[in-house]
Amino acid sequence: MIKKRSLATTSIALLAVAALTGCSTGGSGDSGGDADAGGTTEVRVLVNITPNLTEEWWNELVKPFEDANPDIDVVIQSPGADGVQKALPRLLASGDAPDIVQSLAPTPELAQEFVDLSAYDWAANGPLAEQYAIDGKQYMAGVGIQLQSLWFYNKTAFEEAGITETPKNLDEFTADLAKLKDAGWTPIQTGGDWMSQMSYQALALPSVVADNPDWFQEMSSGDLTFSKTAGAYTDIYADWVAKGYLNADALGIKYPDAEQSFLAGKSALYPMGSWFAAAEANADNPPEIGVFAGPADASVKNPAMGANIASPYSILKSSEHQEAALKVVEYLATDQTAVVDQLQVDGNYRDGYEYEMNDLAKELLQIVADTPASSYTPTGNGYGERTMPAGYADELNTQVQALLGGTSAADVNSALDSWFVANAQ
Structure with a gap:
């Protein structure tokens, strides 16, 4: 026993x-x-x-x-x-x-x-x-x-929206979100709690850290500002919210419920870490699900990959x-x-x-094989010597929830700039 x-x-x-x-x-x-x-x-x-x-x-x-x-x-x-x-x-x-x-x-x-x-x-x-x-x-x-800059997607949703391949950059990704919404799908499933910032980090970090390899250290020291390095992605996220690309009830959805909603085939995309593959493997009759690494701005050659x-x-x-x-x-x-x-x-x-791996796990393993070691980046508060001031992850989550509630990108960027000024180490 x-x-x-x-x-x-x-x-x-x-x-x-x-x-x-x-x-x-x-x-x-x-x-x-x-x-x-x-x-x-x-x-x-x-x-x-x-x-x-x-x-x-x-x-x-x-x-x-x-x-x-x-x-x-x-x-x-x-x-x-x-x-x-x-x-x-x-x-x-x-x-x-x-x-x-x-x-x-x-x-x-x-x-x-x-x-x-x-x-x-x-x-x-x-x-x-x-x-x-x-x-x-x-x-x-x-x-x-553990990979984190990931987008899991419902393959049936992509087919119904006429999307034949996963996006290679953010412009393609945003265009795909429009196609999914036009096809009657909720493009992105997110939720409240700690997971609110998952979609934002999957959107922003591949480009922000690729363009600023020492982003964590330089943000922490005050040498960089949030609005000048990540502000453009806050604008994109706010635009996604305004166009209805994220589920409207996100702030009232808890993590287990968001996961089950995606597994039930109610949305097209789910930003989550690689641990989701285990939930998919244990689910009863889930839709056919694939995964791709978070795409970066078209100017970025080697997108960063969040990995813990x-x-x-x-x-x-x-x-x-x-x-x-x-x-x-x-x-x-x-x-x-x-x-x-x-x-x-x-x-x-x-x-x-x-x-033993199913097809989704094998897709994740291929992402690992395709990702150079130098491309791995922390997420949230960071780790090792690449860290943010204490409390950053909670503050980011709060501000992303504000975006979901309709706060403007300018106000969120300003709030995060002020937070870093007050907390820079």
Whole structure:
């Protein structure tokens, strides 16, 4: 029987929010490993919970490790509704931090909270390790690569609209949106919550980062402005909204409902990360779905591709069981079966770790093969040394929701310019 354990999250909501800096209490990275009174060491792992990554799935994932290491009890810890990013500061402030945190990319501010894993080949040579390095050190071990600048599309919708090939640039893409609407389709399915900015980033980042390779650093330092680098794409997005190319009820649609709407064939395009492929594979009778990389402006030769590490794991310095935590993270990041299970559940990829793929997954794999390593870019707040001021992803999401609500592109660009002035590092 699979052990289904998770820590209660009701008390987490009562904890005060505190800054990450100065909250760690623990050691140098070589302490821990002492068994608790019951003869086992309890290792708590704060994980991302999604429709794919359920608590039951996480417990199944770690069960083989527990079977092979009966002296270590891996306890899956849910972050609650706020997610890992907001739960961790509260847990650190309360002195009740987990041993391991999953799905949270290290940043220069976070690095002081995490154990340096550079001495371990399985971490230092893992996927995107160099891109995530901070001062040449690795503070996480990842499982694979997760693509984000993607547009999934309903092939029947494209056929009915007379679209015979996927767009090669933004002009073609916008023309295709008009054709889809004329054919009676809702061109783009989006929603509220965190996903509002997915369509904007899929639109803007391929061009913005290709034209400004150090965009994250230069935006963060104040050397560039949002309106001068990304403002033209805000204009395009606002035009899409005005012409009805995005579902009118977007602000009231939550992520699971948006996903199911697209899978039910109610819209033509869905901007989402590669993890959607797993949802498509598990859906009952989905429409025939394809995928293409986010097209850039016609002047861009090598569009940037948003890509994050899949399932980064970091160990908290405050952990009293770092030795046991290292064993857990090494297993999750290297064991063939564990890695394949994690890649497959969210539609991610890693050289040397193959799994059975349907046609959509094979299209994603081809995008990986066609994308130069130099074209990969962070999204949102960024990672490694390519980061934005804290809170950028939330602010961008807020401003994109304003666009969906009818706020002008000029006002949104101005608001983001002001935000960067106030928050530049």
